[in-house]
Amino acid sequence: MNSIPERALVQQQHKGITKTKLAKRIFFIIFGAVLMGVGIEEFLVPNKILDGGIVGISIILSHLTGWRLGLFIFILNIPFFFIGYKQIGKTFALSTVLGITVLSLTTSFLHDWPVFTEDLLLATVFGGIVLGAGVGIVIRYGGSLDGTEILAILANRRLPFSVGEVIMFFNIFIFGTAGFVFGWDRAMYSILAYFIAFKTIDIVIAGLDESKAAWIISEQHKEIGDAIMARLGRGVTYLTGEGAYTGDDKKVIFCVITRLEEAKLKSIVEELDESAFLAVGNIAEVRGGRFKKRNIH
Numbered sequence: 001m002n003s004i005p006e007r008a009l010v011q012q013q014h015k016g017i018t019k020t021k022l023a024k025r026i027f028f029i030i031f032g033a034v035l036m037g038v039g040i041e042e043f044l045v046p047n048k049i050l051d052g053g054i055v056g057i058s059i060i061l062s063h064l065t066g067w068r069l070g071l072f073i074f075i076l077n078i079p080f081f082f083i084g085y086k087q088i089g090k091t092f093a094l095s096t097v098l099g100i101t102v103l104s105l106t107t108s109f110l111h112d113w114p115v116f117t118e119d120l121l122l123a124t125v126f127g128g129i130v131l132g133a134g135v136g137i138v139i140r141y142g143g144s145l146d147g148t149e150i151l152a153i154l155a156n157r158r159l160p161f162s163v164g165e166v167i168m169f170f171n172i173f174i175f176g177t178a179g180f181v182f183g184w185d186r187a188m189y190s191i192l193a194y195f196i197a198f199k200t201i202d203i204v205i206a207g208l209d210e211s212k213a214a215w216i217i218s219e220q221h222k223e224i225g226d227a228i229m230a231r232l233g234r235g236v237t238y239l240t241g242e243g244a245y246t247g248d249d250k251k252v253i254f255c256v257i258t259r260l261e262e263a264k265l266k267s268i269v270e271e272l273d274e275s276a277f278l279a280v281g282n283i284a285e286v287r288g289g290r291f292k293k294r295n296i297h
Contacts (some may be wrong), residue, residue: 005101026098028141033099035134036145037106043127044180045069045107046115048182050190051131052171053082053148053198060174061180070104076125080147095143120189120197132200140205181198212262213283216253217241218276225253227268232261241267 040051040059050056077100085093096289108231117123138145155166158238171194179187218224225236239252257265262280269276 025095025141029095029138029143030102032134032137032141032143033102034106034133036253037103037110037134039129039131039134040069041107041110042116043123043130044190044193047118047120047123047127047189048186049120049124049127049193050178050182050186052174052194053167055146056156056171056174056178056190060177063114063181068108070111070186072110072179073107074100074104080151082126083129083147083151084144091142091250092144093254095138095213096145096147099138099143099145119124124193125130125196129200130198131193133204135197136201139201144263144276209282212257212259213281214253214255214257214262214265216255216268216276216281217250218253218273219223220273220276221251224272224276227272228255228265229252231258231268232264234261 040055040142043049043134044051045059045062050059054076058069058076061067061072062069068119081093081097084096115123116126135145148167151166151170156244157167160168164290174191175187178190216224221238228234234255234257236253236255239254241250241252242248244252255265265280266278269278
């Protein structure tokens with residue numbers, strides 16, 4: 001399973017890491033890899049449902065040859081250990097080696113265990129959720145469980161396609177092959193499982209209370225800013241801008257809120273100035289300042 005929007009997370013270099021943080025990273029990479037193994041062997045593979053990427057190819061090869069899935073997952077990812085080391089860094093490469101090794105061992109260990117369900121829809125939904133949660137945890141802590149994205153990054157440098165497009169083409173080929181090997185109904189279930197896993201990865205990485213940045217331009221900037229601080233308890237920053245068309249000076253309100261506070265922010269702005277310009281965007285991480293996640297009452 002690969003995930004495009006999160007690539008920046010795994011590209012970060014972690015310098016001067018403490019033993020506590022290192023132990024935490026190792027624990028969660030192992031935990032995430034085990035979760036993915038459970039999703040694959042207890043939900044997807046027994047029901048002939050595929051994941052995308054290298055894991056998807058491994059499932060097809062395992063089915064055709066009768067060899068253990070974990071063996072193919074490990075062997076097919078070996079080239080990407082070295083590529084990841086050269087292109088992204090030592091920390092990422094070692095984290096990826098750990099994650100894929102644990103994933104391979106987990107799938108081998110669980111291969112002969114009784115499956116959780118033989119209902120195709122339940123296997124698709126819960127397999128996608130468990131698999132996506134595992135991948136998301138590993139990515140969040142600096143590793144990867146699939147070499148497809150690294151391959152896509154390298155192909156992007158030589159081909160006129162984005163990383164996302166390369167991965168999409170790659171997975172279309174895999175799911176198309178699955179249609180011939182397992183049947184077209186299984187291929188469609190595989191696409192559904194992949195979509196569920198992809199969305200689960202986003203939730204695990206960003207969090208259910210993901211942060212959002214808001215920019216507001218209004219003549220009533222002071223009133224709106226005061227209301228945000230009083231009613232949302234959020235700090236605001238006033239930025240100075242200039243209208244390109246009129247050349248007039250503008251005050252821009254900038255603030256960071258949680259997803260749950262977005263509706264209340266819109267209500268405040270609309271109440272004080274219906275003609276105000278409001279833009280809200282997702283942000284991956286917030287550090288420093290006095291921003292803290294809080295519950296809405």
